[in-house]
Amino acid sequence: EKGTYPHFMLKEIDEQPFVIRKIIQEYQGDNDDIKLESDIRQAMLDADRVYIIACGTSYHAGLVGKQMIEKLAKIPVEVHVASEFSYNMPLLSEKPLFIFISQSGETADSRAVLVQVKEMGYPALTITNVPGSTLSREADYTLHLHAGPEIAVASTKAYTAQMAVLAILAVDTARAKGYELDFDPMKELAIVANAIEALCDQKDVMEGIAKDYLSTTRNCFFIGRGIDYYVGLEGALKLKEISYIQTEGFPGGELKHGTIALIEEGTPVIALATQENVNYPIRSNVQEVVSRGANACIISMKGLDQTDDTLVVPEVHDLLTPLVSVIPLQLIAYYAALHRDCDVDKPRNLAKSVTVE
């Protein structure tokens, strides 16, 4: 039920702080341990490489998951779009572990890969919001997202939940390998939940950004570097699928290799800057587009060197910034679609779970 909300999407955006707190509660063990099936821990320890398989928004969460697992647990990770992987399988390592990320657990493209890798005898873990789903039943292990039913076609709370669970999994593996981490995932996720809440209280600001940048445009670009690039991909997908504005997300450094040709007077460019190591490089990319007439909106994180950014989001741990920086992008997409009289919860041509290949 939507309750007092005009749309499920807005309700689900607002639920994100609760979902993160629910995940903390579900995965918090005794004396600061993480509560996780020991078989899953062992499967991570046994793997010489992790292959993350997913589609759409879940694929974008997988890209962030790669950073988390590689940086914390130091296991190489590849992230693949399911429909590409199944027809064009890359050379696999000797002891792969497959992680399927799927909100619905019913996505046919992902299932096709799961069937293939099970035939090859490889272990598989599904991270899903629906524990009894096909991908959950057919994999060896399941991690539950605890996000509650997601009704709007555009995925929001499942995406942040996926990244929260991936962070917990990465930390658990790192600890099992005996690595000393200065990263308490539950404490850091609690900070994230508060930051999301603060952003959800600023809906008028996001609505203003949607008005200022997107009310008449036909296209919009999202740029970022590293983990911000991955969030840009998600921002671009969210905006295009519900507002029908043509969008593209790409790495800041790639601009000059082609896309910059599309920048004209007034073209909206949304830039993300949450990472210290790329703060200056991404700002110089913004300068490149502004000098060609772009209408640049900079969304940055508190604590970084900045001047006149459009929106500054609260500071959280480096690896968890996507859970926070995506919130304005979800809300901007929502209001842009609303202003265009689009059917926010049920965009044309799309279904909530894609059960055909």
Ligand code: F6R
């Ligand atoms: C976008 C969206 C889709 C899904 C994709 C995978 O908002 O919802 O891109 O993320 O169809 O779905 P699941 O996660 O159910 O496998």
